[in-house]
Amino acid sequence: xxxxxxxxxxxxxxxxxxxxxxxxxxxxxxxxxxxxxxxxxxxxxxxxxxxxxxxxxxxxxxxxxxxxxxxxxxxxxxxxxxxxxxxxxxxxxxxxxxxxxxxxxxxxxxxxxxxxxxxxxxxxxxxxxxxxxxxxxxxxxxxxxxxxxxxxxxxxxxxxxxxxxxxxxxxxxxxxxxxxxxxxxxxxxxxxxxxxxxxxxxxxxxxxxxxxxxxxxxxxxxxxxxxxxxxxxxxxxxxxxxxxxxxxxxxxxxxxxxxxxxxxxxxxxxxxxxxxxxxxxxxxxxxxxxxxxxxxxxxxxxxxxxxxxxxxxxxxxxxxx
Numbered sequence: 001x002x003x004x005x006x007x008x009x010x011x012x013x014x015x016x017x018x019x020x021x022x023x024x025x026x027x028x029x030x031x032x033x034x035x036x037x038x039x040x041x042x043x044x045x046x047x048x049x050x051x052x053x054x055x056x057x058x059x060x061x062x063x064x065x066x067x068x069x070x071x072x073x074x075x076x077x078x079x080x081x082x083x084x085x086x087x088x089x090x091x092x093x094x095x096x097x098x099x100x101x102x103x104x105x106x107x108x109x110x111x112x113x114x115x116x117x118x119x120x121x122x123x124x125x126x127x128x129x130x131x132x133x134x135x136x137x138x139x140x141x142x143x144x145x146x147x148x149x150x151x152x153x154x155x156x157x158x159x160x161x162x163x164x165x166x167x168x169x170x171x172x173x174x175x176x177x178x179x180x181x182x183x184x185x186x187x188x189x190x191x192x193x194x195x196x197x198x199x200x201x202x203x204x205x206x207x208x209x210x211x212x213x214x215x216x217x218x219x220x221x222x223x224x225x226x227x228x229x230x231x232x233x234x235x236x237x238x239x240x241x242x243x244x245x246x247x248x249x250x251x252x253x254x255x256x257x258x259x260x261x262x263x264x265x266x267x268x269x270x271x272x273x274x275x276x277x278x279x280x281x282x283x284x285x286x287x288x289x290x291x292x293x294x295x296x297x298x299x300x301x302x303x304x305x306x307x308x309x310x311x312x313x314x315x316x317x318x319x320x321x
């Protein structure tokens with residue numbers, strides 16, 4: 001009797017294995033969902049739509065982009081964390097979903113281990129701009145003025161890349177400025193232009209037209225490399241804040257139960273799409289530099305970034321509900 005039970009158990013386990021293997025070999029056989037946990041029109045939206053066009057051709061299935069915004073990206077992330085690991089639901093957004101949010105939100109609504117890193121897709125940075133009336137044109141001049149004058153800076157909201165990048169700059173330079181958060185980079189930029197707020201560390205594509213027109217003065221970019229769209233503006237490190245680097249990335253994740261074989265196949269399809277010359281050129285215009293990393297490289301960098309931004313969040317005692 002015992003032998004018979006063991007035989008039946010082995011038979012079912014083999015059937016399950018071959019069924020899973022068949023499902024993977026047949027992938028994809030239906031539309032693929034990309035969950036973006038932010039509103040339309042942002043960096044993740046621009047990259048996702050550029051990539052989706054290529055993926056639909058290579059994978060021969062529709063790519064359905066769904067914006068599930070709210071709670072700093074936690075709502076969309078939680079939905080993916082609960083999805084089946086069948087290769088038909090993927091998460092795409094800024095690295096802050098796993099490098100910042102766990103340090104500042106009392107409840108994420110999901111566990112980090114329920115999401116599996118798939119790829120670092122692109123890298124982007126912020127541009128430090130000031131209203132011309134502030135009277136500074138370099139980082140050194142801003143640091144000197146901030147030591148003797150109470151200055152303000154705008155961001156697209158508490159905990160967003162521009163907020164944390166600026167706080168890292170203030171800590172590194174040994175100065176203070178008053179944070180004025182807004183609901184998005186556009187209204188933040190408008191108040192810097194209007195002179196209600198002195199400066200802001202904001203997305204490059206958002207401020208570029210106003211730097212070109214002279215309504216804003218660009219002092220530096222936050223990443224390790226100069227901006228493709230503002231090559232004449234130095235990095236903040238080049239401008240004198242040594243070792244400063246506040247780069248952020250857009251990344252893909254999968255539900256933790258997704259088989260490694262499917263993660264690898266999707267990673268390869270994404271890399272081919274991102275490295276297409278027309279996509280590379282298109283993304284450079286939005287200050288996005290293609291990375292297209294492996295899953296293991298993504299996991300390593302995300303872990304290191306979590307340590308870095310967790311320290312910044314603790315220093316400014318940032319906590320969100």
